[in-house]
Amino acid sequence: MGRNEMTLSFSARSENEAFARIAVASFVSQLDPTLEELNDLKTAVSEAVTNAIIHGYDSDSAGKVTIDASIDGDVVSIEIYDNGRGIEDLELARQPLYTSKPEMERSGMGFTIMENFMDRFEVTSELGQGTRVAMLKRIESKKALYN
Amino acid sequence: MSLQAELEHYRNVLIVRLRGELDHHTADIVRNKMEAEIIRGESHHVILSLKDLQFMDSSGLGVILGRYKQIRSKGGKMVVCDVNPSVYRLFEMSGLFKIMNIYDNERMAISSLEVVS
Numbered sequence: 001m002g003r004n005e006m007t008l009s010f011s012a013r014s015e016n017e018a019f020a021r022i023a024v025a026s027f028v029s030q031l032d033p034t035l036e037e038l039n040d041l042k043t044a045v046s047e048a049v050t051n052a053i054i055h056g057y058d059s060d061s062a063g064k065v066t067i068d069a070s071i072d073g074d075v076v077s078i079e080i081y082d083n084g085r086g087i088e089d090l091e092l093a094r095q096p097l098y099t100s101k102p103e104m105e106r107s108g109m110g111f112t113i114m115e116n117f118m119d120r121f122e123v124t125s126e127l128g129q130g131t132r133v134a135m136l137k138r139i140e141s142k143k144a145l146y147n
Numbered sequence: 148m149s150l151q152a153e154l155e156h157y158r159n160v161l162i163v164r165l166r167g168e169l170d171h172h173t174a175d176i177v178r179n180k181m182e183a184e185i186i187r188g189e190s191h192h193v194i195l196s197l198k199d200l201q202f203m204d205s206s207g208l209g210v211i212l213g214r215y216k217q218i219r220s221k222g223g224k225m226v227v228c229d230v231n232p233s234v235y236r237l238f239e240m241s242g243l244f245k246i247m248n249i250y251d252n253e254r255m256a257i258s259s260l261e262v263v264s
Binding site for chain 2: 014021042043046096106112113116
């Protein structure tokens with residue numbers, strides 16, 4: 001099977017968080033992932049999209065969030081990016097339990113969850129330009145058991 | 148794809164049953180409903196019953212920790228029960244079990260709170 005790609009772009013509205021993670025899960029389901037793998041992916045997507053909406057765009061729904069996903073063999077690559085305000089101090093933002101918005105009851109666990117649930121995780125950001133999260137996960141396809 | 152929160156007072160315990168998906172979008176429902184009940188003060192403790200919670204991310208952790216602080220400041224306890232494996236992993240990763248006890252089901256959660264109250 002060759003490389004398979006999809007792109008999804010949507011308004012920075014909180015009701016699209018569920019849409020985004022379910023769309024990515026549907027795309028990945030062709031690899032026959034386990035429920036746990038699927039849940040890991042959905043959670044990581046949810047974290048990245050929520051960050052883009054809350055932090056990238058300050059909950060301004062005029063912003064757009066884009067997801068590029070691809071499947072190559074048994075590897076899923078997902079990039080999620082916004083054109084929002086960017087992150088000033090990436091190292092600080094990645095600290096477990098750190099949040100720039102404690103008044104919104106944010107747990108500060110978003111980046112930690114993405115790092116733990118995916119096999120590879122990378123975040124790049126430029127002030128005033130936006131933030132891009134690139135993640136990768138290998139799906140131990142159930143089909144492999146029968147090969 | 149939404150979230151339902153069912154709240155029930157049982158003796159001095161507020162049982163909160165969450166069904167569906169708890170994320171940033173649905174966190175407000177949980178926050179508003181629980182906050183109002185805790186402020187009313189009918190119950191001293193809170194049980195979060197999560198058997199039918201199908202999805203949760205860090206926004207869910209945030210709203211749970213917020214209510215934990217609220218009930219603690221009034222001298223009460225919060226415990227969780229019936230947690231599925233994926234939600235369990237999130238709780239574990241965030242250190243939630245260091246501050247909150249976990250039980251297999253509501254009955255065991257209730258009896259644990261009756262002992263302390």
